[in-house]
Structure formats: C-alpha cells, structure tokens
Amino acid sequence: MHLYRSHTCNQLNASNVGESIRLSGWVHRVRDHGGILFIDLRDHYGMTQILADPDSPAFKVVETLRAEWVVCVDGKVMARETNLINAKLPSGEIEVFIDKIEVLSTSEELPLPIFGDLDYPEETRLKYRFLDLRREKLHQNMMLRSKVINSIRSRMNGSGFDEFQTPIITASSPEGARDFLVPSRLHPGKFYALPQAPQQFKQLIMVAGFDKYFQIAPCFRDEDPRADRSPTDFYQLDMEMSFVEQEDIFNTIEPIIKGLMQEFRPETPTNDVWSRISYKDALLWYGSDKPDLRNPIKMQIVSEHFRESGFKIFANLLENEGTEVRAIPAPTGGSRKFCDRMNDFAQKEGLPGMGYIFWRAGEDGLEAAGPLAKNIGPERTERIRKQLDLDEGDAAFFLGGRPATFEAVAARARNEIGSTLGLTNNHSFEFCWIVDFPMYEKSEESGELDFSHNPFSMPQGGLSALESQEATEILGYQYDLACNGYELISGAIRNHKPEIMYKAFEIAGYSKSEVDRQFGGMINAFTYGAPPHGGCATGIDRLVMLLADETSIREVIMFPMNQRAEDLMLGGPSEASNEQLRELGLRIIDPN
Numbered sequence: 229m230h231l232y233r234s235h236t237c238n239q240l241n242a243s244n245v246g247e248s249i250r251l252s253g254w255v256h257r258v259r260d261h262g263g264i265l266f267i268d269l270r271d272h273y274g275m276t277q278i279l280a281d282p283d284s285p286a287f288k289v290v291e292t293l294r295a296e297w298v299v300c301v302d303g304k305v306m307a308r309e310t311n312l313i314n315a316k317l318p319s320g321e322i323e324v325f326i327d328k329i330e331v332l333s334t335s336e337e338l339p340l341p342i343f344g345d346l347d348y349p350e351e352t353r354l355k356y357r358f359l360d361l362r363r364e365k366l367h368q369n370m371m372l373r374s375k376v377i378n379s380i381r382s383r384m385n386g387s388g389f390d391e392f393q394t395p396i397i398t399a400s401s402p403e404g405a406r407d408f409l410v411p412s413r414l415h416p417g418k419f420y421a422l423p424q425a426p427q428q429f430k431q432l433i434m435v436a437g438f439d440k441y442f443q444i445a446p447c448f449r450d451e452d453p454r455a456d457r458s459p460t461d462f463y464q465l466d467m468e469m470s471f472v473e474q475e476d477i478f479n480t481i482e483p484i485i486k487g488l489m490q491e492f493r494p495e496t497p498t499n500d501v502w503s504r505i506s507y508k509d510a511l512l513w514y515g516s517d518k519p520d521l522r523n524p525i526k527m528q529i530v531s532e533h534f535r536e537s538g539f540k541i542f543a544n545l546l547e548n549e550g551t552e553v554r555a556i557p558a559p560t561g562g563s564r565k566f567c568d569r570m571n572d573f574a575q576k577e578g579l580p581g582m583g584y585i586f587w588r589a590g591e592d593g594l595e596a597a598g599p600l601a602k603n604i605g606p607e608r609t610e611r612i613r614k615q616l617d618l619d620e621g622d623a624a625f626f627l628g629g630r631p632a633t634f635e636a637v638a639a640r641a642r643n644e645i646g647s648t649l650g651l652t653n654n655h656s657f658e659f660c661w662i663v664d665f666p667m668y669e670k671s672e673e674s675g676e677l678d679f680s681h682n683p684f685s686m687p688q689g690g691l692s693a694l695e696s697q698e699a700t701e702i703l704g705y706q707y708d709l710a711c712n713g714y715e716l717i718s719g720a721i722r723n724h725k726p727e728i729m730y731k732a733f734e735i736a737g738y739s740k741s742e743v744d745r746q747f748g749g750m751i752n753a754f755t756y757g758a759p760p761h762g763g764c765a766t767g768i769d770r771l772v773m774l775l776a777d778e779t780s781i782r783e784v785i786m787f788p789m790n791q792r793a794e795d796l797m798l799g800g801p802s803e804a805s806n807e808q809l810r811e812l813g814l815r816i817i818d819p820n
Contacts, residue, residue: 232300238274242321244305249324251276252300252332254362255293257343265290266323269301272367275317278303278324286329296335296342296362302328350782355796357787369784372492373772377444379491380465380768383484389440389467394429396446401428401746406450408460416813422448422461425765427684428750430468431722434761435753442467444768450793456714456770456781459793465771468763474705474721477762478502478661481717485709485766489657492775498657502709506664511631512554515639517665520713521658523646527638530555530626533612539583539603542628553628554638557616558645561623562586566648567598570625573644577637579627585609586623594620632672643713657711657774664688665706668699668736678736681706685720686762687732694731705762716771719764726754 232252240249253271260266264281267290278301280290293299303324314320339355340348342362353360360366381391400407400421407421423429425447433441445466453459469476482502489498499521510517513526531552534542542553561567567584574582583600596609616624625641627634646652667687669680677699685704687693693702709717723729729751733743744751772784782788789795809815 236273237269237271237276238318240276240305240319240322240324242307245307245322247305248302248327249305250300250302251278251324253298254342255295255297255299257295258293267293269299270362274319276319276322276324277314278326280326280329284326286326289329289331290326293331294335296338296359298332298335300330300332301326351790351796354782354788354790357797361786366783369772369776369778370786372776373768373784373786376488376492376772376775377768379488380444380484383487384442384465384467387440387480387484389442390438391443392433392438392441393443394423394426394433394445396422398423398429399749408448408450411812411814413812424449425464426466427682428747430466430763431684431724431750431761432753434468434470434722435724435756435758439470440467441469441763445765453789453791453793456773458769458781458785458788459791460789462781463768465766465768466763467765468761470759470761472721472760472762474663474707474762477707477719477721477764481709481764481766485659485716485771488771488775493657496655496657499659502659502661504661504663507662507666508664510662511635515635515637515642516713517662517708518710518713518715519639519660520643520646520652521660521710522654522656522712523643523652525557525559525642525646525651527554527556527642528616529553530612530615531628533608533615534604534628537604537608539600542583542626545628550630551628552631553626554631554634555612555616556625556627556638556642556645557618558623558625558649559618559651560621560649561645562588562621563623564597567623567625569648570641570645573641574637577640579637582641583626584623585612585626587613587618587620589620598623600626659709659711659716662708662710663706664703665708666700667702667704667732670700676737682718682720683733683736684722684729686723687728691725691728691731694728694735699735707764709764709766711774714770714774715767716774717764717766719762721760721762724754724758724760726751729754 229250234250237251237253251269253269256268256270256275258265258267264279266277266279269276269278280287301324303326305322306325308321308323338359340352340359342359345365361370397410397420400409400419401424405424407424410420410422412418412420426443426445430441443466445464446461447464448461451457451459469480486498507517510519512529515527529552531546534553535546537543545551546553563586567586570584571581585596585598585601588595588597596606596613601609612624618624627638665681667680667685668677670677681704685706688703688705705721707719708715723732730740730743769781769785773781776784778784787797794800
C-alpha cells in the first residue's frame with residue numbers, strides 16, 4: 229500500500245465496503261457522540277467520515293486530535309445505516325472505522341476557522357491566505373479558475389490559435405497606467421519595465437508572419453485598487469489576428485466567451501445577441517461605457533423641457549454651452565418615500581440633491597407631483613412623461629450640467645433605482661459591445677488633447693480622417709465587451725501604417741522623434757510589410773469573478789495583494805539592502 233493513501237477523501241463509496249484502505253488529510257472537525265469520536269477528514273478532493281470507539285487501538289490518539297492536524301489513517305470501510313447516509317457527499321454512503329492513525333503534523337491555534345463560512349476581516353484572511361484557501365468556497369474558486377483557463381486554452385487551440393510567450397522584462401511603454409520599473413545592474417541608471425500588456429509584442433508577432441496568436445498573459449500595472457481590479461498584476465487572455473476587420477474579432481471571441489458561460493454557469497441565461505452600442509450612446513443612456521444591461525432603464529436628454537422654464541437652476545444652467553439635463557426614468561418609483569430616498573442617495577454622492585417628478589392619480593386624472601413639477605407647470609411635465617413613456621405610479625429623476633461632471637453619479641443613481649425597485653434581473657449575464665470610441669479627448673483642466681483609449685488603434689477613415697476632421701470627432705476602431713457592469717474585453721483594429729501612426733501621435737502632441745524613441749521597434753517593423761491586424765484581451769480574473777458569482781476580484785486570485793498593494797503574507801513590498809542598492813547604483817531619498 230502507498231505510504232500515505234490508497235484513496236482520496238472523495239473516492240470511497242458503497243462498492244468499497246469491507247475493504248481495508250488508507251487515507252491522509254486534514255482534520256476538518258471532531259465530534260463526540262456518546263464516546264464514539266467522529267472525524268470529518270478532508271483533502272483537496274473532498275471529505276470522508278472516519279470514526280473510532282473506545283475499543284479501537286487508535287482511540288487514545290484520536291482523542292488528542294484538533295482541527296487542521298494532518299493525519300494518516302488505516303481503517304476498514306463500513307456502510308452507513310440508511311437513515312445516516314449523507315447524499316451531499318460522494319462518500320456519504322460509507323464511513324471508515326479507524327484501525328491505526330499517525331499524526332503527520334500538528335497545528336497551532338487557528339487565527340481563522342476553516343470549518344463553516346464565517347465572515348472574517350480581509351486583512352486576517354490575506355495574512356493567513358494559506359489557511360483561507362483551505363476554506364471550501366475559496367478552494368472551489370481556485371479550482372474553477374484552473375478549469376476556466378484549461379477550457380480557454382482548449383477553445384483557442386480549437387479555433388486555430390497558437391500560444392506564444394512574450395517577454396516579462398521589457399522596455400517601458402505608455403499603456404495608460406504606471407509602469408513597474410526594474411533597475412538594470414548591467415546598465416546603471418537605466419530601467420526595464422514589467423509589461424502592462426504584451427501590446428507591442430503581439431503586434432510584432434503578426435508582422436513576423438504568424439496568423440493567430442494567444443497567450444494567458446501576466447500584466448503588471450501600478451494602479452489604484454478597486455473591487456474588480458488588482459493593484460499590481462493580473463492575467464488576461466491576449467489574442468491577435470492578421471487580415472481581419474472588427475467584425476472578425478467579434479465573431480471569433482463571442483463563441484469562446486459564450487461557451488465558457490454555458491460550461492461553467494449553465495443555470496444562468498446569457499443573451500444570444502450581443503448588441504453594438506456606440507460609446508456616445510452608452511454614456512448617454514447608461515452614464516457608463518460598461519453598462520449593466522440587466523437594468524432596463526435608459527436615460528434621456530430632456531433639456532428642451534427646462535429651457536426658459538420656471539425651474540431657474542436648470543434654466544440658467546442651460547444658457548451655458550455644453551450643458552444639458554438628463555432624466556433617469558423610474559418605473560414604479562412614484563412615491564414620496566422613494567423620491568426622498570433617492571434624494572438622500574444624491575446627497576451621499578456629494579450633490580445638494582436630485583430633482584424629481586412623480587405621477588399619481590389626481591382629482592382630474594393623472595397628476596404630476598414634486599418640486600420640479602410645481603416649478604415647470606403641467607404642460608412641460610406632461611411632455612416629459614410622454615417622452616419617457618411613464619405612467620401613474622412612476623417617477624423620473626433629473627441631473628444637469630456638463631455631462632462629464634454628472635455621468636458617473638447618474639450611472640450609480642440608475643443602478644440604485646434599478647436595484648431598489650426590483651427592475652434589475654440579477655440572474656442573467658447581459659453582454660454588449662461598446663464600439664466607436666473617440667480617438668482623442670480634451671482635458672477639462674488644460675484643454676490639451678490626448679488619446680482617449682489605445683494609442684495603437686486605427687482611426688476610422690484612416691489618414692484622411694486625421695487630416696480633415698476635428699480631433700475630438702475622430703472615432704477609432706476600438707471596442708470593449710461589457711457584462712453586468714464590468715469591462716470584460718478591450719481591443720482594437722491596429723494602426724499598422726507608419727504614416728498614419730506618426731500623424732495620430734502628432735495630433736496628441738507627440739513629435740516624430742518622440743514616437744521613434746518610444747515605439748521605434750514597432751515603427752521600424754511596420755516599414756517592412758505589416759499586415760492589417762487586430763485583437764483583444766479578456767480579463768481572466770474578472771471573468772472568473774463573474775463565473776464564481778463574486779463581487780471582489782481577490783476572491784478568485786490565489787495570493788492577492790490588499791487594498792494598499794501589500795503582500796501581508798510574505799511582507800512585500802520590502803526594503804532593499806544597502807548592498808543591493810549599491811550594486812544597482814541606486815539611493816533612497818527620504819520623501820520628507
């Protein structure tokens with residue numbers, strides 16, 4: 229027999245009754261039932277109930293066992309009585325009577341329990357992550373992640389893609405976030421960077437003549453943390469294809485994502501047709517370029533109803549160029565109580581309040597109520613109601629100003645309304661493509677132009693558009709896939725022509741020499757015959773988070789950092805020794 233086990237803790241069943249077996253695992257919990265000691269023995273695969281009575285030669289050892297001790301057990305498989313069968317366990321038909329037990333290692337008092345699903349502080353969970361990972365839900369999440377990645381590889385290979393690895397130590401390249409820099413010992417004063425994404429390399433793979441590339445790629449970005457984003461590193465399904473248009477990318481990746489959802493969440497419906505929504509419309513309707521379409525509410529512009537109206541706040545505001553008023557419809561939200569609740573919500577978001585109108589039954593029919601209704605009069609409120617297609621028992625909330633200043637709050641208000649009123653379907657996956665991103669955006673503070681998305685994207689209309697259109701009107705062949713309020717995929721058809729790339733960067737304020745210095749390798753490659761190409765990247769962590777029905781990305785990452793980008797378990801980031809600093813030619817300057 230094997231030194232540690234003949235079976236795992238989920239393999240034994242009624243067919244093994246009478247066999248002598250050996251198991252190894254962790255003591256999950258110990259129960260004393262009238263002098264008979266029952267132990268739930270756990271390993272990676274599952275759980276088996278083992279027991280000893282006072283007649284067992286192992287009883288005295290079993291009496292000493294504590295949670296999370298590691299033991300090796302020899303015993304005989306016995307059938308459970310019919311009324312004691314546990315149908316939830318693969319091994320639930322049997323139990324093992326202990327003949328011999330060896331303690332392989334003991335455990336100190338636990339800083340957090342493994343048994344049960346108690347809510348423990350995240351700092352404790354991250355410091356003792358190796359214990360946290362023994363808990364059933366987190367353990368299942370990690371196994372789900374492994375299976376998802378295996379499935380992705382199989383699906384990509386089946387779609388004709390080849391997997392290649394790109395460098396981890398490379399040159400710094402602006403991708404929209406801060407680089408993690410790595411000092412060079414051989415070249416004092418110079419730095420490598422950890423890649424924010426394999427962007428340039430995957431484009432060079434296309435220039436090198438490979439047709440379909442993919443990689444489960446580690447990416448490193450020095451970002452501020454969020455619940456759906458790691459502050460240091462993450463993994464993405466990175467892919468690129470030659471001789472393709474935007475629709476080819478959609479037709480390639482959609483079946484892969486749909487297949488994953490059906491494989492790992494078959495009980496949760498996924499919309500069959502993934503609509504294309506322009507970036508401009510997404511911000512107008514949802515206040516976000518990653519809308520949650522499970523919520524049916526669409527915002528609308530209602531500025532015309534407030535111009536020169538009795539509601540002077542909006543009337544005066546609309547006299548300024550670039551301002552507008554938007555309405556958030558709230559079907560079934562037509563009560564003073566709910567409107568007051570949303571007013572409180574707006575104040576918590578830092579606004580003085582949020583205007584509203586609600587419709588109720590009056591003496592002469594439908595009646596509009598609320599401060600706004602009194603100020604603008606029945607004719608205007610009726611036109612608003614008809615535009616928004618609302619009726620008795622419904623409401624609408626209003627925000628005004630320059631869209632960029634209130635869209636984020638409007639998006640959160642829309643989500644709050646949909647959730648509170650039960651309009652949001654929380655039991656589905658709703659995907660949509662966000663397309664037609666602007667190539668450039670103008671800073672509100674400085675008025676300077678910069679790229680709004682990926683600087684390597686092909687502008688719609690090519691060089692002609694760059695030379696003839698207003699910069700802020702130029703659209704790119706850029707696209708994101710949104711699902712349930714998260715950005716899941718981002719990609720673009722790439723700019724593969726040097727003359728178009730130089731012009732695109734020139735508009736954003738980059739000189740030719742600066743482009744050559746930062747992207748010389750790729751520009752040089754494009755002068756030797758580059759195919760039209762494009763691709764995208766899917767966030768693995770975020771995808772698994774959705775499949776696991778989690779709200780924090782740290783629940784699907786094996787060893788995540790905390791919110792302050794600290795590794796509480798191993799103590800990172802740590803200080804470098806003086807010897808290391810001297811070798812690298814570095815000196816630490818006190819920030820004070």
